[in-house]
Amino acid sequence: MQHLLARTALTAVTMMAVTSFAHADFWSDAAKPYAGVTIRGVSESTPPSNYVKDVLAPAFTEATGIKVEFEATSWDQMYDKAIKDMEANTGIYDFVYIEQDIIYSYLARDFLVDITKALADDPSLKAPNFDIANFTSFIDYFKDPTKSNDLFGVPMEAFIKVYLYRKDLFEDPEIKAAFKEKTGHDLAPATTHEEYSEIAEFFTQWGKDKGIELWGTTVQAHSGHPSSWYEYVESVAPTFGVYNWGINADDNYGASVANGGEMNGPEALAALEWYLGNLAIAPPESTQSTWDEVAATFAAGRAAQGLVYGENSAWIATDPAKSNVVGKVGVALPPLSEGVLAEVEGGTGYIGYYDGGAFGIPHSSKNKEAALLFLEYIGQPEVQADWAVAGARITHTATYDDPKVKEQDAKVDGYYTLMREKGPLFAGAPAYPFHAQVREAAAPYFYEAIVGQISAQEALDKMAEATEAELTKLGYRK
Amino acid sequence: MRSQRTAWLLLAPTLLILFVFGVVPFIYVLVTSFLHWNAFAADPTPRFAGVDNYRQLVFDDQFLYAVWITLRFAFFAVVSEIVLGYLLARLMMRDFPFKGFFRTIHALPLMVAPIAVGATWRLLTVPGLGPLPYLLEHFFGIDYRIGSYPTQAFVTTVIMDIWHWTPLVTLTLLAALSSLPREPFEQAQIDGASPFQIFWHITLPYLRPAILATVFIRMMDALRTVDEIWMLTGGGPAAATRYIGLYIWRVVFPKTDYGYGAAISLITLYLTIVLCWLLYVSLVARKQKKGSF
Numbered sequence: 001m002q003h004l005l006a007r008t009a010l011t012a013v014t015m016m017a018v019t020s021f022a023h024a025d026f027w028s029d030a031a032k033p034y035a036g037v038t039i040r041g042v043s044e045s046t047p048p049s050n051y052v053k054d055v056l057a058p059a060f061t062e063a064t065g066i067k068v069e070f071e072a073t074s075w076d077q078m079y080d081k082a083i084k085d086m087e088a089n090t091g092i093y094d095f096v097y098i099e100q101d102i103i104y105s106y107l108a109r110d111f112l113v114d115i116t117k118a119l120a121d122d123p124s125l126k127a128p129n130f131d132i133a134n135f136t137s138f139i140d141y142f143k144d145p146t147k148s149n150d151l152f153g154v155p156m157e158a159f160i161k162v163y164l165y166r167k168d169l170f171e172d173p174e175i176k177a178a179f180k181e182k183t184g185h186d187l188a189p190a191t192t193h194e195e196y197s198e199i200a201e202f203f204t205q206w207g208k209d210k211g212i213e214l215w216g217t218t219v220q221a222h223s224g225h226p227s228s229w230y231e232y233v234e235s236v237a238p239t240f241g242v243y244n245w246g247i248n249a250d251d252n253y254g255a256s257v258a259n260g261g262e263m264n265g266p267e268a269l270a271a272l273e274w275y276l277g278n279l280a281i282a283p284p285e286s287t288q289s290t291w292d293e294v295a296a297t298f299a300a301g302r303a304a305q306g307l308v309y310g311e312n313s314a315w316i317a318t319d320p321a322k323s324n325v326v327g328k329v330g331v332a333l334p335p336l337s338e339g340v341l342a343e344v345e346g347g348t349g350y351i352g353y354y355d356g357g358a359f360g361i362p363h364s365s366k367n368k369e370a371a372l373l374f375l376e377y378i379g380q381p382e383v384q385a386d387w388a389v390a391g392a393r394i395t396h397t398a399t400y401d402d403p404k405v406k407e408q409d410a411k412v413d414g415y416y417t418l419m420r421e422k423g424p425l426f427a428g429a430p431a432y433p434f435h436a437q438v439r440e441a442a443a444p445y446f447y448e449a450i451v452g453q454i455s456a457q458e459a460l461d462k463m464a465e466a467t468e469a470e471l472t473k474l475g476y477r478k
Numbered sequence: 479m480r481s482q483r484t485a486w487l488l489l490a491p492t493l494l495i496l497f498v499f500g501v502v503p504f505i506y507v508l509v510t511s512f513l514h515w516n517a518f519a520a521d522p523t524p525r526f527a528g529v530d531n532y533r534q535l536v537f538d539d540q541f542l543y544a545v546w547i548t549l550r551f552a553f554f555a556v557v558s559e560i561v562l563g564y565l566l567a568r569l570m571m572r573d574f575p576f577k578g579f580f581r582t583i584h585a586l587p588l589m590v591a592p593i594a595v596g597a598t599w600r601l602l603t604v605p606g607l608g609p610l611p612y613l614l615e616h617f618f619g620i621d622y623r624i625g626s627y628p629t630q631a632f633v634t635t636v637i638m639d640i641w642h643w644t645p646l647v648t649l650t651l652l653a654a655l656s657s658l659p660r661e662p663f664e665q666a667q668i669d670g671a672s673p674f675q676i677f678w679h680i681t682l683p684y685l686r687p688a689i690l691a692t693v694f695i696r697m698m699d700a701l702r703t704v705d706e707i708w709m710l711t712g713g714g715p716a717a718a719t720r721y722i723g724l725y726i727w728r729v730v731f732p733k734t735d736y737g738y739g740a741a742i743s744l745i746t747l748y749l750t751i752v753l754c755w756l757l758y759v760s761l762v763a764r765k766q767k768k769g770s771f
Contacts (some may be wrong), residue, residue: 001635046537076732079732080731083517083734084730084731087517098552105518107523108518108522109517109518190502207611213606221625222625222712222714223715223716224625224712224713224715224719224720225712225714226732281605283605284605284606284621284623284626285604285605285606285607285625286625287623287625287626287715288603288605288624288625289625290625293604297606300606302606368578390718410570433518434518436518436732436734437516437518437733437734437735438727439731439732440729440732441733444540446717447714447715447716447717448716448717450715450716451626451628451714451715451716451718453628453716458608472520473516473519474516474518474520475519475520475521476520
């Protein structure tokens with residue numbers, strides 16, 4: 001594996017060098033006025049971000065002479081630091097990570113530099129191989145329709161949250177026979193929530209009977225961390241047909257059924273009860289698991305199936321230094337309620353978030369031009385394939401067809417193909433500028449339901465009430 | 479006259495620093511507490527709110543619960559630290575093998591940053607990875623999951639605080655014990671006083687200033703604890719460890735409700751001052767009135 005990593009890194013660096021050479025004139029010429037400048041960025045510590053930190057940033061420095069200080073930190077800290085910096089206009093960061101759901105807040109506050117305009121104003125900064133047309137439609141989330149669809153962020157990661165299952169267990173003859181004997185039908189990846197629960201219960205019992213540390217499902221259920229809230233609104237509720245958090249933006253931002261929303265409706269109740277029901281058949285660490293720990297639990301081989309962020313799929317399926325389930329990972333779409341797929345294919349709703357983020361330049365940056373060059377550098381076609389292999393993220397359409405990505409695709413049971421073919425079933429977060437505010441108002445009741453202090457219906461009613469109160473206070477709901 | 483001017487001149491830098499870093503932020507927070515100000519509201523410009531923010535917190539169940547559990551946390555943590563700290567200080571007054579080594583090891587938690595303490599305890603307590611759940615299950619049959627059981631989470635945060643800060647109390651009381659005069663103790667022994675009588679009538683009164691100072695410091699720290707708890711539980715499960723500092727952080731940063739957050743901060747400051755005053759009155763002023771220590 002170390003050889004493989006070394007080879008990948010070498011290939012990546014060689015690629016960078018070739019890229020740098022091919023466009024040597026542009027990068028060195030354009031960066032000449034900024035040579036020796038240090039740009040600082042902050043991002044969430046994820047596989048794609050770590051690739052930027054370890055590979056792309058040093059390569060950019062070599063090509064341009066512009067130094068990059070890249071801070072990859074926790075999700076909470078990343079937001080904390082970026083927002084404080086932009087709010088106070090201190091100019092500590094020259095580029096910040098913009099998660100897809102926060103872009104609406106940043107645009108509403110006019111925190112970000114208009115990249116389209118910046119490139120048009122100074123054509124000498126426009127890299128010949130940076131072209132918005134190369135990107136997948138994910139880039140559209142970072143355009144502002146109120147400003148002629150100008151671009152405010154260069155996508156650096158895009159992925160879907162998929163259903164991972166243990167192929168080795170699902171194909172084990174002994175397990176298959178036991179499952180058939182118990183349920184009367186064949187063991188196969190779940191397509192409905194009922195099937196999912198049945199499989200999860202079976203594997204939890206199987207683990208108990210065999211005295212092994214194996215449970216039926218992962219659950220991202222840390223009730224002191226927003227990740228549990230996001231698992232519910234991003235990955236569970238939509239599969240039951242509850243979209244946009246159950247808030248009806250077209251009807252005065254109603255959240256309760258009484259006011260035109262769906263947050264406490266019957267579909268939401270089914271979704272929350274299913275989510276809470278999974279806790280009993282999940283590993284004991286689930287109530288302390290955020291997004292990272294869920295991936296770690298699956299990689300440790302402690303769960304037979306789970307909903308896991310796609311950006312983790314590559315290392316889970318291929319890196320034996322971190323994962324116990326290399327070569328044993330199956331990938332599929334999340335289980336869905338009846339009628340949801342048809343509804344989504346008909347143009348209403350989505351089955352999960354098409355998640356990811358971009359790098360943008362704050363107005364407060366003191367090195368906008370140098371940061372702009374960096375954003376173009378990471379947006380070149382030449383750097384995309386190795387980045388996709390390392391971080392299971394794809395932002396350029398052509399990356400799917402790269403031989404390296406195809407090779408990796410086979411190792412992760414067709415994750416990239418699934419993202420390409422089924423990506424349109426997923427969608428970005430709703431275009432609300434108040435995600436964190438509503439989350440902080442409603443999530444405490446969701447957390448109480450996780451702990452069992454209140455029932456699912458009571459939690460949903462309180463969540464809807466708190467959401468409407470917060471939106472009224474914020475001035476969105478009249 | 480001239481010496482007075484010189485004194486003011488010498489004091490000026492300190493006063494200036496105090497004014498810039500103490501008074502100005504306080505006034506800023508005070509003003510903010512009377513504003514409706516959320517960076518992500520439909521209208522993000524600050525608007526005068528009168529006493530709305532203060533009125534809101536009286537009816538805010540989450541705030542009131544945070545105050546209640548913070549007081550409980552501070553009480554259990556500080557009382558335990560004082561008792562344990564005193565016992566350890568007494569122990570260290572005696573000679574025993576490897577005393578110097580023990581004293582060094584014992585003081586190590588003080589040198590660890592709170593965020594690192596929280597991270598360490600998090601690793602200790604995660605089921606499937608940390609040793610604590612395994613050992614408690616293996617030896618006592620306890621299903622230890624601080625992500626699922628609120629009482630376990632609360633007790634764990636108290637124990638973590640005790641582990642982190644008891645050495646401070648020990649060292650303070652050790653210094654105080656070392657400086658006690660020998661005569662009153664010798665006199666009491668000659669007079670036939672029992673160990674408890676000596677402790678109650680001589681040791682404790684002599685130690686009272688040191689104990690009080692330590693209690694004040696620890697109580698103020700416990701009332702505003704954030705980092706360790708944020709790292710260990712994030713305030714969960716549900717609101718079980720969402721202490722007041724963490725609640726303020728959530729209101730001000732993720733929720734960006736600056737006006738309301740400022741109001742809670744000021745009320746928390748007020749509560750801390752009142753608590754310290756009550757403690758002072760009950761333990762010092764009353765004794766002074768009686769003419770004792």
